[in-house]
Amino acid sequence: MSVAFDDRPTETAPAPIWVEALPLADLQRKGRALVKREGRQIALFDTAGGVRAIANRCPHQGYPLSEGTLSEGTLSESTLSESTGDAPCTLTCNWHNWKFDLATGAVIGGGEAVRVFPSEIRDGTVWIDIADPPASQRISRALAGLRDGFRDPSDDRIARDLARIEAAGVDPRLGVRAAIRWTHDRFQWGMTHAHAALADWLALADEQDDPVDRLVCVTEIVAHLVDDSLREDSYPYADGAEAWDEEAFVAAVEAEDEGRAIRLARGGLAAGGWSRIDRGLCRAALAHYQDFGHSVIYVEKTREAVQRLDGANDMPEHADGGSVAEPLALLLVRALIYGRREDLIPEFKAYRPARDGWTGRGRSPVKPADLCRVSVAKALERVSAGSADPQRCYDAVMAAAAWQLLHADPVYATRAEQPISRNVGRLDFSHAITFANAGRRIMARHPALAPDVLLQTACFLGRNAGYVDPAYPVERWRVTAPRAFVEDCARAVIDHGNPEFIVSAHLVKMTCAVREEIEAAPHASWVPDLAAALNRFLNEPFKRKLTRRVAYQARETVKSE
Numbered sequence: 001m002s003v004a005f006d007d008r009p010t011e012t013a014p015a016p017i018w019v020e021a022l023p024l025a026d027l028q029r030k031g032r033a034l035v036k037r038e039g040r041q042i043a044l045f046d047t048a049g050g051v052r053a054i055a056n057r058c059p060h061q062g063y064p065l066s067e068g069t070l071s072e073g074t075l076s077e078s079t080l081s082e083s084t085g086d087a088p089c090t091l092t093c094n095w096h097n098w099k100f101d102l103a104t105g106a107v108i109g110g111g112e113a114v115r116v117f118p119s120e121i122r123d124g125t126v127w128i129d130i131a132d133p134p135a136s137q138r139i140s141r142a143l144a145g146l147r148d149g150f151r152d153p154s155d156d157r158i159a160r161d162l163a164r165i166e167a168a169g170v171d172p173r174l175g176v177r178a179a180i181r182w183t184h185d186r187f188q189w190g191m192t193h194a195h196a197a198l199a200d201w202l203a204l205a206d207e208q209d210d211p212v213d214r215l216v217c218v219t220e221i222v223a224h225l226v227d228d229s230l231r232e233d234s235y236p237y238a239d240g241a242e243a244w245d246e247e248a249f250v251a252a253v254e255a256e257d258e259g260r261a262i263r264l265a266r267g268g269l270a271a272g273g274w275s276r277i278d279r280g281l282c283r284a285a286l287a288h289y290q291d292f293g294h295s296v297i298y299v300e301k302t303r304e305a306v307q308r309l310d311g312a313n314d315m316p317e318h319a320d321g322g323s324v325a326e327p328l329a330l331l332l333v334r335a336l337i338y339g340r341r342e343d344l345i346p347e348f349k350a351y352r353p354a355r356d357g358w359t360g361r362g363r364s365p366v367k368p369a370d371l372c373r374v375s376v377a378k379a380l381e382r383v384s385a386g387s388a389d390p391q392r393c394y395d396a397v398m399a400a401a402a403w404q405l406l407h408a409d410p411v412y413a414t415r416a417e418q419p420i421s422r423n424v425g426r427l428d429f430s431h432a433i434t435f436a437n438a439g440r441r442i443m444a445r446h447p448a449l450a451p452d453v454l455l456q457t458a459c460f461l462g463r464n465a466g467y468v469d470p471a472y473p474v475e476r477w478r479v480t481a482p483r484a485f486v487e488d489c490a491r492a493v494i495d496h497g498n499p500e501f502i503v504s505a506h507l508v509k510m511t512c513a514v515r516e517e518i519e520a521a522p523h524a525s526w527v528p529d530l531a532a533a534l535n536r537f538l539n540e541p542f543k544r545k546l547t548r549r550v551a552y553q554a555r556e557t558v559k560s561e
Helices: 024-030 135-151 155-167 173-186 198-207 211-229 246-254 258-272 274-286 291-310 325-338 351-356 376-385 390-406 426-445 447-467 482-495 501-520 527-539 547-559
Strands: 018-023 032-037 040-047 050-055 069-072 089-093 098-101 119-122 125-129
Touching (some): 018 032, 018 040, 024 032, 024 040, 024 125, 040 069, 040 089, 050 119, 050 125, 155 173, 155 211, 173 198, 173 291, 173 325, 198 211, 198 291, 198 482, 211 482, 246 274, 246 325, 258 274, 274 291, 274 426, 274 447, 291 325, 291 426, 291 447, 351 447, 376 390, 376 447, 390 426, 390 447, 390 527, 426 447, 426 527, 482 501, 482 527, 501 527
Antiparallel strands (some): 018 125, 032 040, 040 050, 089 098
């Protein structure tokens, strides 16, 4: 059942604005009427329960409810009108068969309620009250409608409910806050790309002059959160808090002790906010080369999301839209606990010795060309050899990562007859860049973590080195003005046209990461390759469903059982 939109306020409200509609006799003769008052279209119906007045536009897609079919005494959900004590009366919108209870505005079976206007009869004339409810009531109703829509989500409904929050005079990011809080316990393994992309969508929203574009960005966030949590059970977090102890927190994550890590994180937030726990989170994320780089990316993007959402002072206090620091921290800690520790598999066995052997005194210049086509072990060795100059190391690994994505061999991305281990596509290459972007920001705050960032980026380079084609024709992807190009990409990604949230999340993450890197070092030698790599990433067609590969690799796997 939908949330009823009863326009009768229960708190102090603006004075009623009663306007004359039409003679009662005219309404009784016709059974229905459409009147226009103060820019509103209002449909009136003469029913056994009295005169009913509702907004004429169906909240679903805006078709005229005055053209609907009226049925009295036939409500299929008897509870809809129980609170009013009125005879049941249903109006069906004939375009999509939505059925509204005219007493409350609620939709039978669930959906967005239609606004109901109070009415009364004075001296044989119908009058209606068109005063808007207080903003606080409108916000609460919009949030209630947004949450109700999570049962059967659609982008258009989410956008409409967020637009209703905006129409009440509040930043629709309030809906993002609420969605995070409503869904945070529905993620069994912790945060997903829905949370990782959140900060980038917010950044783009803040840059837009057009309110339509701002609403696109906010809708993408909420819709992705709902999609990833849809019909999931609740996976509660441990209760309680412990005094923050950074060493104890890092040890708890290492031991995969979710309960203690959660309690420590809560204690840290309570004692000093996000800045208190930031270094511990970064250390835990970088303790291993893990989770395909997601741990580091998630830590950095979560920090930014908290800053953008909790740092906004233009949103009202609301029970559903409070601080997101704790729910996001809980999601992040759970993701760190369950992250795959890839430095423990043979391919990356050289990582731990390289990290333990880092001296910070290596003075051999690191050249990008020396990192593009070498093994993991060799990439680690060459980065370590230049350890005295972290900035030069960073430029070298970023240059190599850009070159690799630009020269990625497309054969491995689509070929069916190959081992699973050779399923390497654009995301394998782009993650080196988004990881390095997050890592650079972490290094700026916590320089002691530079060896971890640089060596783990080298792991990406080594794992991808066997899947590049130096002869790949890259000129088609070259751009003449990299900075202008990435700004165009940032504007274009808003209208990305992709139905899969996992795809749009990577589009916005990669675009924002590349833009940040070029803004931070506009004259770096790797800028042309990085812009060209982004061009290829965004615009080269790719298959999203590889049916023959799935079948071939399934049969090969079964053969070895």
